[in-house]
Amino acid sequence: MTQRSLKVALLGGGTVGSQVARILLDDADALAARVGARLELTGIAVRDVDAPRDVELPRELYTTDAQSLIDGADLVIELMGGIEPARTRILQALRRGASVVTGNKALLAADGAALFAEGERHGAELNFEAAVAGAIPIIRPIRESLSGDRITRVLGIVNGTTNFILDAMDTTGAQFADVLAEAQRLGYAEADPTADVEGHDAAAKAAILASLAFHTRVDLDAVRCEGITSVTAEDIAAAKDAGMTIKLLAIAELVRDASGTEGVSVRVHPTLLPRKHPLAAVHGAFNAVFVEAENAGSLMFYGAGAGGAPTASAIMGDVVSTARRVVAGGPGRVDTATRDLPMVGPDAITTSYSIGLEVADQPGVLARVATVFAENGVSIETMRQSVDGAEGLPADARWAAEGRAELRFVTHAASEAALAATVAEIRNLDAVRAVTSVLRVEGV
Amino acid sequence: MTQRSLKVALLGGGTVGSQVARILLDDADALAARVGARLELTGIAVRDVDAPRDVELPRELYTTDAQSLIDGADLVIELMGGIEPARTRILQALRRGASVVTGNKALLAADGAALFAEGERHGAELNFEAAVAGAIPIIRPIRESLSGDRITRVLGIVNGTTNFILDAMDTTGAQFADVLAEAQRLGYAEADPTADVEGHDAAAKAAILASLAFHTRVDLDAVRCEGITSVTAEDIAAAKDAGMTIKLLAIAELVRDASGTEGVSVRVHPTLLPRKHPLAAVHGAFNAVFVEAENAGSLMFYGAGAGGAPTASAIMGDVVSTARRVVAGGPGRVDTATRDLPMVGPDAITTSYSIGLEVADQPGVLARVATVFAENGVSIETMRQSVDGAEGLPADARWAAEGRAELRFVTHAASEAALAATVAEIRNLDAVRAVTSVLRVEGV
Incomplete structure (x- = not known):
């Protein structure tokens, strides 16, 4: 086994961070064999070293000094969430030439272009499979597997909370407010469910998917967003009568106006789907993304959209792939938008x-x-x-x-x-x- | 736009080859923007320059001189199929340091390890997304997205012909021989359907999936293989009565014997599945692969498993990804088996x-x-x-x-x-x- 090792700094010790740390420690030998170097977890930056944690990990790994961790790292995993200080920490890492793996959809949707540009300047990679649809490999398939095709449409169930609620309304016939209360009791919905039920979380993911699928910048403010709070038991019952179901879909579409000019439409709204559509069979808190491409036809990717271990799986896939590239040498893989398509409004x-x-x-x-x-x-x-x-x-x-x-x-x-x-x-x-x-x- | 170009040699001008050539020519500008270099199709090596083709392409692209094409190429696309001369051609390209993209499942299953070793020696990549499940991104998700997880089981519907036949038997109640004849008439089955209906095609794909999922060599001869020729209308009717359906599954499983020693079981056989299982909803000639991993949980990948354009989409995804790496510089990405797990027989x-x-x-x-x-x-x-x-x-x-x-x-x-x-x-x-x-x- 090789003696080389890469220093990995973990920023954030919450549900996902704890699982990532566990995998780095427990599977160290298998990971080393796959990467060609040992992945040495140098520390976990947290706000409070003494806070209670989900997973039992060596106490000496925790630190409040994120800066020192980043300064010594070959690879930085950002799992703090939110815009700041995550944005500053990622930029610090990229400027040092350290590649970054993140699951921070809010930050990527709001300011991804600036982060990618900084990475490119310093030959550092920024990978983010965990940002959309948890464990489901969707970012890499769109960035790489479909890079020789022309994607025309992406339809995604990318928010587990709203799918859980709509699925339960479909199964039980109950009203939104009752199902939401039950979802909160079961831990499928937050105490403040706004970001989920109003579609904001799905909108951020839709913006990320659209920018990758269509190789263009997408302005999050131009994403039309409608949540599920006004969907009623009567809507669901009527949908059932008609052989349909209601799902909150994130839709990204390449559209062409009468003059042939291309544009991008990105929107999130409750949508009636025929029960025979593959997305209609996505139940509970599961996620799925349906992709239509000119040559590939219709593809679907299905799996767990959230949770500590599934999200950690996506993070670790990026960590291993990125670490292999660091070991092999050569510059980091960077995506830049090759087009600047206009965002089109609902009239298109x-x-x-x-x-x-x-x-x-x-x-x-x-x-x-x-x-x-x-x-x-x-x-x-x-x-x-x-x-x-x-x-x-x-x-x-x-x-x-x-x-x-x-x-x-x-x-x-x-x-x-x-x-x-x-x-x-x-x-x-x-x-x-x-x-x-x-x-x-x-x-x- | 950059002036740099990469010379791409295409070996094989059949259904898939014709579509790959069409995409390389028609989408040249978009591909150049994504790769950072123009992809210049230098020629298409065929046995007979004058044979009729599916797609209208410039006649001067066709040549019988594969050797000269390979000698001048930065990237070689092998779509001849079969063991020889495909094997010799791929080795020639890799020895020159040219990366290779192939969809040749038979060759990879029979002799993949030798090809990968040759690529590694010369810093050349060998990519093969199209070898399993056509347009569905499954090779790259297993090689990269799940590289930080521990895959425990892969269940795949990876042969469209047999899924078409079993699905039609399920829908119509007809016997195997009648449905096979109809499938042949519609072009879903070959005149000699042996490789499909006896499970050999699925077995080669199962061996490839198992080797990637478990990071080990898999001996194709040790894959248990049973086809669908003895599945009767009565079996299907009885399955229906019990709320089940019959699918030909390729199954790759990590197993542990009583002493805790790990091994790999790879097998192909008709299998009863509950109708509520995600794979039961895969109809017609579609393919799908269901993956179970320790952290990710259950994932499913669904799409078109064959056909000229879908398979060409998978080939082109590899071409663009490989070409980007060639443009960026650095050695090619190579997978070597990190383990040498025993193949276990049915008793395990x-x-x-x-x-x-x-x-x-x-x-x-x-x-x-x-x-x-x-x-x-x-x-x-x-x-x-x-x-x-x-x-x-x-x-x-x-x-x-x-x-x-x-x-x-x-x-x-x-x-x-x-x-x-x-x-x-x-x-x-x-x-x-x-x-x-x-x-x-x-x-x-």
């Missing part, structure tokens, strides 16, 4: 929509609603009627029994502008009591 | 089995069969009765009506030796007319 995208209406039980309502669709150039693909609690009766009798009816329309592909105009006019019809939901549809 | 493996029996309609048959299981230490998990064509009648009446019955047992995990002894004894019972099937069960 057409999708199918599902629209739920509560209407008065009057003759001619459907005709009036259908006329509004037609006048706005939005074509209807299907229409369904449903009323809770009166399944045994024919639709007309149910409507009469309750004096109201619910209509669910699915449209053909329409622009957001045409859809918004349609919905606004429908809302003003006397016979329409409420527009109960407007959801986008993919995969049909 | 325990699995559940499904056993189908045709028995006489006599009292006490079940008791006699159950006694044989018990005496051989094989524990029964479930037993079902079924008789074709008499579904409306209760089981006893059906048996009596036909004078025969079919019994299907699913066992708890048992060794192959114990199972074989059990089946041999059962076959000798007077009341047993035939053992109609013995199938392994996974994922329960």
Whole structure:
């Protein structure tokens, strides 16, 4: 076995950091054989050396002096999370020529370009497989395996909390607030669930995936983001009736306007998917990313999207790959955006929509609603009627029994502008009591 | 844009080769931006310059002089297939220090170690993403993304022809021979389907996956291989009744004997899978690979396993990654086996089995069969009765009506030796007319 060793500094001793340290210590011999050098964990930088930890590790590894760890390191693993001081620490490491492995999606989405540029200047690599979809290898497949293809679309379930909630709503028929409370009790949702349920976490991951898939810079502020807080048990039940399910999707798409100019659309929103779509079978807190490429066709990557050990697996894959490169010599592998595609707004995208209406039980309502669709150039693909609690009766009798009816329309592909105009006019019809939901549809 | 260019030699102008050449020519600018150098296709070595081709390409690219192409190349793409002359050509390229990209699973499974050793001697890379599961990135995720984890098991649907046939049998209820004929008519199966339906193609891929997953040499001759020719419509129907489906799986497993010594089991056989298992949802000619690792947990990779464009996508991913490394400088990335684990035979493996029996309609048959299981230490998990064509009648009446019955047992995990002894004894019972099937069960 080789005598050479690489000094590895670990910044952050939380759930993932503890698991990374455990693997570095427990699997040292196997890792050394794969890398061609021993990976020597020189220390774990934390805020409080005496804080309680998930994993029992030698106490002398902990330090509050991140700077000294970085100064002596060949390779730095950043698992502090957040923007600062993570950003400063990563820049310090890269400027010393030390390669960095991170799982910090918020930082990469907000300021990735500056970090990559700094790495390139100093011949240091910045790897980040753990930043998107936990243990699932998706960054490397997009950066390398698909580098000779042309990716046209990425659809991802990249937030485990929201998938857990939507899946539980689908299974139990419960409302969002009740399922969220249960998810918090089980540890699948944070006490403050905003970043997950409002889609911000997914938006950061969508921005990272889009920038890699389309070789361009992506402005996180230009990512359209809609969370799952307004998805109701009735939406889910109606989706089920139609052979569909609702998932929070991160969507990155290469689009071409009428003049042939390419742009990138990146958005996060609750989406109706046919149950036969591969992403519809992703249950619980699992993640999956569906990639469409011109030559490869459709690919899907599935696995655990979070958790200490799965995320540590992704971190360690980057550590071993990066360390091998350091041992072999030569400059670090850097991605720079080769294009600067414009971000396009919702008007450049057409999708199918599902629209739920509560209407008065009057003759001619459907005709009036259908006329509004037609006048706005939005074509209807299907229409369904449903009323809770009166399944045994024919639709007309149910409507009469309750004096109201619910209509669910699915449209053909329409622009957001045409859809918004349609919905606004429908809302003003006397016979329409409420527009109960407007959801986008993919995969049909 | 950079002026530098890399000379790329293409060996083989068939379905995949034609698509690779098309991408190199059509996407030259985008590829140059990603690589940092232009990829100049210097020629396509073929046996017959005038043979008809799938894709219209400049005629002057074709040559029969593979040697001259290799002599001038920075990067060689081998798509001839088969052992010779592919082996000789790849060795010639590696000896010149030219990196090689290949999709040649037969050659890699038979002689990969010698090729990798030659590459390492000359600082040349040998990449082969296209060798397993077509467009699906699986080689690189195992070699790199999971290099810091400990893979314990790989289950793959890695042969599209057999998955197409089994899926069609499952959908239509038809027998193997009829579905094979239809698959041949549709172009999903070759005129001589032996390599696919007997599992040889899957066995070569299993050997490659096992060697990468477990960092060891794998002897192709030690891979147990059983094809799908004896799978009957009755097996599929019985599987359906039990909420299962039958897939041809390539299985690579890290096993530990009673003394704790590790070994590797690699096998290919038709396998009963619960319908809720992610691999059960892989339909038609699609491929998927399910990976279990200690820290990552369960991962699945899904996509097109064959076809010109999808396979070309995998080839081009390797070409771009390899070319970037050549442009950056430094030695090529080489995998060497870091361990030399023994291949273990079937006796080291325990699995559940499904056993189908045709028995006489006599009292006490079940008791006699159950006694044989018990005496051989094989524990029964479930037993079902079924008789074709008499579904409306209760089981006893059906048996009596036909004078025969079919019994299907699913066992708890048992060794192959114990199972074989059990089946041999059962076959000798007077009341047993035939053992109609013995199938392994996974994922329960």
